[in-house]
Amino acid sequence: xxxxxxxxxxxxxxxxxxxxxxTVIFRFVRTKIEARSTAYEAELRTMLVKFLxxxxxxxxxxxxxxxxxxQFDEISEAMLTKVKGRAKDILVSFLLSRGTIDQAIQRTKxxxxxxxxxxxxxxxxxxxxxxxxxxESMLRDRRREVRTIAVRCLGQLGKPESVPALLAAVDDDxxxxxxxxxxxxxxxxxxSGKESMKAGLTxxxxxxxxxxxxxxxxxxxxxxxxxxxxxxxxxPSFEVKVRSARALGRIGSPKAIPSLKRCxxxxxxxxxxxxxxxxxxxxxxxxxxxxxxxxxxDGDYQLARAAANAASRMGPTGIKHxxxxxxxxxxxxxxxxxxxARLAAQAPRTFQD
Amino acid sequence: MTTILVxxxxxxxxxxxxxKLSQSGYVVIAVPDGKVALEQAREHHPALMILDVAMxxxxxxxxxxxxxxxxxxxxxxxxxxxxxxxxxxxxxxxxAGATDYMTKPFSPRELLSRVQAVLGRTL
Numbered sequence: 001x002x003x004x005x006x007x008x009x010x011x012x013x014x015x016x017x018x019x020x021x022x023t024v025i026f027r028f029v030r031t032k033i034e035a036r037s038t039a040y041e042a043e044l045r046t047m048l049v050k051f052l053x054x055x056x057x058x059x060x061x062x063x064x065x066x067x068x069x070x071q072f073d074e075i076s077e078a079m080l081t082k083v084k085g086r087a088k089d090i091l092v093s094f095l096l097s098r099g100t101i102d103q104a105i106q107r108t109k110x111x112x113x114x115x116x117x118x119x120x121x122x123x124x125x126x127x128x129x130x131x132x133x134x135x136e137s138m139l140r141d142r143r144r145e146v147r148t149i150a151v152r153c154l155g156q157l158g159k160p161e162s163v164p165a166l167l168a169a170v171d172d173d174x175x176x177x178x179x180x181x182x183x184x185x186x187x188x189x190x191x192s193g194k195e196s197m198k199a200g201l202t203x204x205x206x207x208x209x210x211x212x213x214x215x216x217x218x219x220x221x222x223x224x225x226x227x228x229x230x231x232x233x234x235x236p237s238f239e240v241k242v243r244s245a246r247a248l249g250r251i252g253s254p255k256a257i258p259s260l261k262r263c264x265x266x267x268x269x270x271x272x273x274x275x276x277x278x279x280x281x282x283x284x285x286x287x288x289x290x291x292x293x294x295x296x297x298d299g300d301y302q303l304a305r306a307a308a309n310a311a312s313r314m315g316p317t318g319i320k321h322x323x324x325x326x327x328x329x330x331x332x333x334x335x336x337x338x339x340x341a342r343l344a345a346q347a348p349r350t351f352q353d
Numbered sequence: 354m355t356t357i358l359v360x361x362x363x364x365x366x367x368x369x370x371x372x373k374l375s376q377s378g379y380v381v382i383a384v385p386d387g388k389v390a391l392e393q394a395r396e397h398h399p400a401l402m403i404l405d406v407a408m409x410x411x412x413x414x415x416x417x418x419x420x421x422x423x424x425x426x427x428x429x430x431x432x433x434x435x436x437x438x439x440x441x442x443x444x445x446x447x448x449a450g451a452t453d454y455m456t457k458p459f460s461p462r463e464l465l466s467r468v469q470a471v472l473g474r475t476l
Contacts, residue, residue, distance in 0.1 A: 045365060049372045053461060079365055085460030087369075 037071075044072050048079060051094070052087040058094065073100055080125040092126055101126055108134045113143045120146065124153025132157060136165040140175050147177045155185025160193035164200070167212070171205040179211065186215050194219070201227060206237030213240055217247025225253040232259050242275050249279025257285055264295065274306040281310035286317040293325050296332030304332030308339040319343070355472060356380045356397055360390035360416070361405040361434070366457070370403060370434075373461040374468065387411025391419055394426055401472055403464075406435035406446065414449045421450040430471045434459060 050056040061072070076091055077100070083091065095101050104126075107119035120138055123131035135157065138150035151169065154162045166185055169177045186193065197212050213231055216224040228251070231244040245263060248256035256279070262268075263276035277295065280288045292314075295307035308325075311318040319340070326336035357379045361367045364385075371383040382397060384390045388410040394402060402420070404413035411419070413433050420426045430452040435442070438456040446454045452471055455464060 042364075045368050046372070049369045052369065053373055053376060055376065075365070079369075082363070082366055082458050083369070083461065084458040085462060087461050088458070 041071065041075065044075055048072065048075055052079070052083065052090055054090070058097065061094075069098075073098065076100075077122060077125070080122075088127075092128060095126065096128075101128070101130065105130070105134045108138055113146060116141065116143075116146045117149050120149045120153050124149075124156040127157055129159065132159050132162055136162060139165055139169040139177065140172070142175075144176065147175055148181050151177050151181045151185050155188035158189050158192075160189055160196060163189060163193040163196035167197070167200045167204060167208045170207045170211050179207065182211055183214055186211065187218055191219060191221075198224075198227065201231070206235070206240050209235060209237065209240045210243045213243040213247050217243070217250040220251050222251055222253045225251055225255050229256055229259045232256075232263065238269060238272070242272050245272060245275045245279050249275075249282035252283050254283060254285055257283060257288060261288065261291060264291065266298070270300050270303055273303055277303070277306045277310045281313045281318075284314055286314065289314055289318050289321045293321050293336075296325055296330045296336060298332070301332070301335075305335045305338070308332065308335035309342075311336075312339040312343050354378070354380045355401070356382065356399045357401045357403065357468065358382045358384065358390060358394055358397065358399040359403045360384045360387060360408060360413070361403075362386060362408045363405070366405070366434075369461055370464065373465055377465055379468075385409075387413065387416045390416050394420060394429070395423070398426065399429065400475075401468060402429055402431045403434055403468070404431060406433055406437055406442070414445060417446070417449040417451055428475075430475050432464075432467060432471060434464070 047056060047061065051058075051061060073095075076095060080088070080091060080095075092101075101123070104119045104122045107115050108123070110116055110119070116138065120135060123135055132154070135150050135154050139147055139154075141147050141150065147169070151166065154166060163186065166182055169175070170179065170182050186197065197215060200208055200212055209231060213228060216228055225248065228244045228248050231240055232248065235241055235244070241263075245260060248260060260276045260280050260283075263272050264280075265273075268276075273295070277292055280292055289311055292307050292310050296304050298304050298307075308322065311322045311325075322336050322340055326333055326340055330336070355378075357374055359367060359370045359374070359381055360383075361370065362385050367383050367385065371381045374381045382393050382399065384393055385408075387404070387408045390402070390404065390408075391411060393399075394416075402416075404416055406413040408416075413435065417431050417433070420429055420431065431450065432453045432455060433446045433451045434455045434457065435446070436457040443454050452475075453467055455467060
């Protein structure tokens with residue numbers, strides 16, 4: 001019994017000791033490998049930099065062993081997001097010659113979601129026209145995160161040819177994509193995609209027209225005012241109407257005033273009335289102040305507050321009328337007082353104040 | 354020989370800028386953070402500094418402010434090289450005393466042209 005105890009203690013001590021030895025050896029080997037890899041990475045980075053500054057030819061890079069060439073590809077991919085101009089062109093031609101871009105296109109169809117996401121990000125960073133079609137087909141991917149990344153990467157690519165696919169993605173209920181991400185992507189594509197965007201106004205669903213209205217407002221071109229007025233007056237979708245009203249405020253063309261005024265009427269939904277109030281304030285026509293402030297009498301407190309805030313942004317005329325409204329027996333006189341108090345609090349002060 | 358101090362925490366960018374400028378005949382001091390950049394600037398008095406904005410310890414903006422306060426270094430031209438491309442970021446950089454502002458991704462050729470232009474104005 002005693003002997004068995006001694007033997008077990010001995011075996012336990014030996015196994016602990018052996019485990020310690022194995023851990024130490026493992027750590028030592030790992031540190032060595034990491035140090036070697038870091039040193040080699042630095043060497044590869046120098047080679048890449050020489051290649052990008054045209055001090056090293058493509059043929060000189062062929063001497064890389066297979067194991068190192070994959071590490072070199074990784075560093076090159078990381079460099080894609082950091083350079084532009086001639087250096088990026090060199091890098092992209094190199095990746096094309098290595099077949100890395102074709103491999104990434106193949107990876108967009110891989111089973112693993114992460115692999116598909118990485119491939120999309122890579123294609124977005126490469127920024128060549130060949131990446132557009134595979135990225136567009138990813139808009140119908142079964143995973144939402146892949147579709148979202150594809151939208152982002154199409155925006156990064158910035159090709160106007162992608163606009164119809166992005167607009168179709170917004171409407172696709174079977175493969176939904178985040179509205180805001182599509183908005184950012186279309187914004188990045190910019191005015192070069194405007195014609196395709198405007199063509200989308202006559203087809204498709206409400207979400208598509210809503211995103212177009214938002215983009216037209218962000219772009220802020222007065223030539224889009226008639227299209228937006230038409231959306232505001234005739235579109236069956238409430239969301240499109242609200243976004244059109246806001247866009248018209250952003251553009252600031254007085255041509256929109258009559259349509260926006262009509263949206264203030266009591267038979268309109270409250271949200272549309274609130275947004276139209278803000279849009280009229282953004283246009284800033286003094287003659288609209290009395291009409292905006294008449295909403296202080298409205299039973300909806302949110303609308304009354306929005307009207308007071310809108311008037312407070314309309315310069316001396318707005319403030320004058322607001323002061324009158326604050327001392328009147330309007331139902332929303334308290335909102336007028338609140339807006340005036342906020343203005344006073346926001347006013348710049350001197351040290352003496 | 355004209356000395357240029359480059360500070361960036363991204364080794365790829367540090368290496369690229371270092372190589373491009375060295376290749377054009379400049380002596381380059383490459384450092385990975387703002388704190389070392391300040392120490393090296395005080396020691397070597399470079400003719401120009403290229404600073405990343407988001408760096409450990411001291412940001413490029415902090416280093417610029419420190420350099421502008423230092424009587425020996427206050428006239429050193431500074432180019433900020435950063436991924437921050439918003440209008441207010443540029444304003445902040447110039448308000449801190451930067452001579453020029455470049456956004457990432459950047460073109461090494463363009464950076465060299467800007468360096469030559471800035472040095473041409475100041476030397």
